[in-house]
Amino acid sequence: MPSDLMTNLYVFMLAGFVGFEVIRRVSPLLHTPLMSLTNALAAIAVVGAIVLVGENRGGISTVLSTAAVVAATSNLVGGFLLTDRMLRMFKARKTPKS
Amino acid sequence: MSPAFVETAIQVAYLIATALFILSLKWLSAPSTARRGVIAGEVGMAVAIAGTLLDRHIVDYRWITTGLVVGAVVGVPLGLVRMTAVPQRTALSHAFGALCVALVGTVEYFDRLPDVPRFMMGALSMEVILASLTLTGSLMAAGKLQEVLPQRPITYNGQNVVNLSLLAVAIGMAVFLVMNPGHPGLFLLMMAIALVFGVMMVVPIGGADMPTVISLLNSYAGLSASAMGFVLNSKLLIIAGALDGSSGFILSVIMSKAMNRSFTNVLFGAFGQVQPLAAATQEARPVHSATAEEAAQILGVANKVVVVPGYGMAVAQAQHRVRELFDALTRRGVDVKFGIHPVAGRMPGHMNVLLAEADVPYDALFESDEVNPELAQTDVALIIGANDVTNPAARSDPSSPIYGMPILDVDRARTVMVIKRGMSPGFAGIDNELYYLDKTLMLFGDAKSFVGNIVKELTGGPA
Numbered sequence: 001m002p003s004d005l006m007t008n009l010y011v012f013m014l015a016g017f018v019g020f021e022v023i024r025r026v027s028p029l030l031h032t033p034l035m036s037l038t039n040a041l042a043a044i045a046v047v048g049a050i051v052l053v054g055e056n057r058g059g060i061s062t063v064l065s066t067a068a069v070v071a072a073t074s075n076l077v078g079g080f081l082l083t084d085r086m087l088r089m090f091k092a093r094k095t096p097k098s
Numbered sequence: 099m100s101p102a103f104v105e106t107a108i109q110v111a112y113l114i115a116t117a118l119f120i121l122s123l124k125w126l127s128a129p130s131t132a133r134r135g136v137i138a139g140e141v142g143m144a145v146a147i148a149g150t151l152l153d154r155h156i157v158d159y160r161w162i163t164t165g166l167v168v169g170a171v172v173g174v175p176l177g178l179v180r181m182t183a184v185p186q187r188t189a190l191s192h193a194f195g196a197l198c199v200a201l202v203g204t205v206e207y208f209d210r211l212p213d214v215p216r217f218m219m220g221a222l223s224m225e226v227i228l229a230s231l232t233l234t235g236s237l238m239a240a241g242k243l244q245e246v247l248p249q250r251p252i253t254y255n256g257q258n259v260v261n262l263s264l265l266a267v268a269i270g271m272a273v274f275l276v277m278n279p280g281h282p283g284l285f286l287l288m289m290a291i292a293l294v295f296g297v298m299m300v301v302p303i304g305g306a307d308m309p310t311v312i313s314l315l316n317s318y319a320g321l322s323a324s325a326m327g328f329v330l331n332s333k334l335l336i337i338a339g340a341l342d343g344s345s346g347f348i349l350s351v352i353m354s355k356a357m358n359r360s361f362t363n364v365l366f367g368a369f370g371q372v373q374p375l376a377a378a379t380q381e382a383r384p385v386h387s388a389t390a391e392e393a394a395q396i397l398g399v400a401n402k403v404v405v406v407p408g409y410g411m412a413v414a415q416a417q418h419r420v421r422e423l424f425d426a427l428t429r430r431g432v433d434v435k436f437g438i439h440p441v442a443g444r445m446p447g448h449m450n451v452l453l454a455e456a457d458v459p460y461d462a463l464f465e466s467d468e469v470n471p472e473l474a475q476t477d478v479a480l481i482i483g484a485n486d487v488t489n490p491a492a493r494s495d496p497s498s499p500i501y502g503m504p505i506l507d508v509d510r511a512r513t514v515m516v517i518k519r520g521m522s523p524g525f526a527g528i529d530n531e532l533y534y535l536d537k538t539l540m541l542f543g544d545a546k547s548f549v550g551n552i553v554k555e556l557t558g559g560p561a
């Protein structure tokens with residue numbers, strides 16, 4: 001197990017650097033869509049919740065983990081939808097200014 | 099299919115999803131590729147969920163389906179909110195993300211009792227503390243933004259000591275649990291304290307600090323998801339959480355820099371003490387005011403206009419009128435640019451989204467650094483609902499609370515016009531010298547109707 005932990009720490013560190021380098025380049029113009037997109041991506045937590053629900057541990061565990069699936073799915077659906085709506089609004093000038 | 103094959107297929111699905119998530123953010127860097135980024139994210143998400151559903155631990159799909167369907171039903175309206183409501187929606191979605199993580203963490207802990215390995219207990223504690231404080235902190239932020247809670251910072255003596263003690267107690271309990279995991283009561287108490295800390299953390303925060311706080315909560319939400327990845331040994335989750343966490347972190351740094359304040363200062367040093375002083379001095383000083391007709395005459399003959407929007411534009415829902423003004427002036431051959439300060443509005447990029455919604459082309463939107471060198475050659479700087487980000491005291495008055503904050507140098511323009519409801523000082527409670535300059539014209543009124551009147555004068559009105 002501790003060797004898993006070490007690998008995971010490396011993964012975390014590398015992902016942090018990748019995130020920093022990629023997101024640094026996002027234009028301030030798009031900072032609001034950036035936040036709603038990363039929010040939707042973090043809703044990947046839903047996969048953890050799905051397995052918990054499906055294992056059918058019963059009782060309160062099932063109730064709480066189903067609630068977790070609901071919370072994450074609403075972020076996932078709402079986040080992608082909102083991001084796309086916002087991005088559709090960003091248009092360049094149609095004709096060059098006279 | 100053999101179990102080993104399915105297991106490999108799931109891992110490959112997660113690998114593909116991870117790559118797509120990184121591409122998604124990479125493509126978001128420019129407006130031309132940004133929508134492709136959303137599609138990459140959606141495909142990645144679909145692949146990951148499809149893979150997960152193959153998991154052999156899953157024996158019952160009924161509740162999964164229920165959860166997914168209910169979540170989608172809740173999510174759609176949250177994706178369709180008005181653009182002015184995006185800040186509170188974002189805060190709410192941080193709360194939902196944190197709720198998911200906190201619930202999963204709690205279930206994992208209770209199911210693993212009484213023997214929880216130390217490293218896992220450590221990750222679980224981090225997961226639950228971060229998620230709990232993000233949950234209540236984000237709900238508070240959403241409440242303030244929706245104005246169901248007072249937006250004013252609420253401060254009291256010893257606030258920082260109380261907050262830091264709460265956090266220290268929660269961390270102390272986490273350390274104890276790592277040594278002795280078999281104390282479910284303590285686990286719940288730790289969670290309760292983190293929930294209280296989240297509330298206390300946002301109580302002293304005012305409207306203008308919201309961009310920083312929302313970014314910070316974004317970062318915490320991501321880190322808690324990452325911690326959940328450590329607990330579940332899921333590299334996909336660790337990476338997605340780390341991406342979200344670093345995004346929130348970068349945005350918080352940008353926002354803090356834009357206010358010339360440190361993180362700790364935003365969290366622990368609420369403004370507001372200067373208010374009485376500002377109120378005492380503002381009474382007697384004369385300002386020049388002007389009507390929509392006069393403003394339209396000056397704007398109509400200008401060569402170069404820079405519009406500086408702020409939260410006031412969002413409150414007045416004036417963005418569509420502002421677009422009409424942009425169109426009217428552009429048709430007359432006036433060069434119109436928008437100068438957007440990073441902390442204008444209530445979340446990062448707030449003004450850009452509102453103006454894009456009103457069909458202002460994004461190549462007319464500029465950052466402070468881009469527009470500042472041009473302001474000296476600008477005929478009119480038109481300020482709509484912004485205050486502190488235009489205050490020259492940030493450059494010249496070391497005693498001002500906002501001294502050192504990067505501002506838009508609108509006072510260098512030939513004429514300054516300020517659309518404002520009245521003479522009340524801005525969020526920071528600081529009087530703005532700009533309003534008393536000889537070249538400044540105060541346009542008193544509601545931003546939406548005032549800009550509308552200027553447009554009328556420019557287009558239909560008597561020439």
